Amino acid sequence: MHAENEVHFRDAAAKALLDPQLRANFRRAMDGLITKRKAQFPDPRDLQDLRDLSTAIRSRSLLCLPELLEQLEASCARNGIKVHWAETCEQANQLILGILQAKGAKTLVKGKSMVSEEMHLNAFLESKGIEALESDLGEYIIQLDGETPSHIIMPAIHKNKDQIARQFSQKIKDAKYTEDVDELTAMARKVLRQKFLDADAGLSGVNFAVAETGTLCLVENEGNGRMSTHVPPLHIAVMGLEKVVARLEDVAPLYAILTRSATGQAVSTYFNLITGPRGAGEKDGPQEVHLVILDNGRSRIYADPQLRATLRCIRCGACMNHCPVYTRVGGHAYEAIYPGPIGKILTPQMEGVGVRHDLIHGSSLCGACGEVCPVEIPIPEILVRLRREATHDDMASTVAGKATGRTATEDWAWRLWAGVTKRPALYRVATWFATRFGKALPANAPLIKNWTQSRTKPVPARRSLSERMRAEGASHE
């Protein structure tokens, strides 16, 4: 099975590399985001202190995770928020369907939520006759085209305004063709305002959930998150179980580093704290608020001390913005809910290393992702670990699909390598042949072919290091 899946990323990436428009769209956007983030952290000491503090807060939250989740549930119940638990995406979808059906809801407006993407919630609800409309402008744009997000913060980053102008003029009723961004935004505002007004229910993600106060925090710029959670009579929030923190105070540094890392903003337009449904005497706000806590493999990741660091992620997307691979191929090439470096470690952990064997190899291991991560997730180290898990079954771990990425060719090549390097005489003969005749090896020879397709063929030196040492001596010792 893995062999078939293995080529997904390679093929999709090769295709993306041939699309100059896509490459230009991503390059421009990522370069801009890198510059803006840098400008937000002028003092390296402040940045490191803030990263250390944020990492410590997330690590503490994870150490106490079961207790904090129970505390969150109790605090939410006290505030009138109903908490539900789902082990799988299917279960979460069924729970949400049940909540909507109990209220007779037929239309749902959604704020941005990557967990709902993970659940394929929109398709599920539509199959049950419920309209699920994305209201974040980027999500709305891609939903019109039947696409998935290509970035976790900027879902429509792969499109330019000409493409969006064409799409709006074709798909929005009575829309005229314009490339003016303000006019395009106004068109979406008009359509979506009516949807907010009419919707039976609203759905949102959760950036941070505060155990002590039972508060759901939402970070956004557009106001669609507030619209979705304040206007309809029913609000459903979905979150991965790792999103909880102990105290509201903990949220302040995480929020500060999130917006700066993500889009280079010191602060977002709205930071919304939802602690309950419409209270006594309140004239607006939802009558009911539900929180769905999703596991979907997270408790398995949690069980491993090294892999647990993955759950520190605050979904800022900085690793994508700084990744040389992501910048060149874009988010869709990963064919995963979470693209880029964090997706490369998260997806195989959720779905198994065999199933998404291709992803863990789609990295240059340059380390930029780990360097920029605001909560110091060692992404490169975890990638290397998962590469080993994909081909070996010699570690006690909970990673699914161990050793299923092993191929006969690779096995053979490494065995040959080990056999030669373990025998000094054989090694000397092999290097003698490689230095004398390596140049003659054709570029399309097996194993070399994959490398030389897009690179110059490596040519061995004319003499090996030991030969030169013998001949020249170590004169500069």
Next chain:
Amino acid sequence: MSSPNSSAADSRSAILGRLRAAGDSGPLPALDTAVLERRQWSAAERVTRLRKGMEAVHTEFIEATPADWPAVIRAFCEREGLRNLLYGPTSEAGSALAAAWAPGGPQLKPYDRPVEDFKQELFGDIDAGFTGTVGGVAETGGLLLMPGPAEPRLMSLVPPVHIALLRASTIQDSFWSAVKALGWGRALPPNALMISGPSKTADIEQTLAYGVHGPKRLIVVLVDDLK
């Protein structure tokens, strides 16, 4: 066959069971909050910083005194040709505004009914909403609001213009110090929020556009009460 309720309870105990089985993997890391404590400014500097941060994201400021702010708001509404202004009649700022509002000209509209009786009018016929604030944040620029019975949530969201009253003396150094000063970590109303500017998006080719869903303009009436 289990009922939906018992299966939900099963999920809960299964998830928590797995997390507990993983056990602790080390001591709790210490929290060094020095980086947050470094943010401290004088009252006058806080005003300057807040203003700079919010103006950078298109918030507009109007200066006023503790005595003349209702007149300043009235003059703004007239100047901008606003037909009406939504306010909370039982809030402190709302009742002060109403007491000073002369008849004629822009109309003050009270938000005094449940939104269900009022939705179409709110979305279609209101030009601006007026709210108070419970503070501001100097470090990044932001207003702190606590909507509730006296000042409903949608007043600062649905009308195309949001006018907010900010007293200079209520500006805190950072969001972190504001959370502590306001006691938000102990108890919160159903909704509280920080707003730094008008609704905005950069989803179309990274080009900033304002007023995508919420207000197109945010006007801060800054009351100088530091003297």
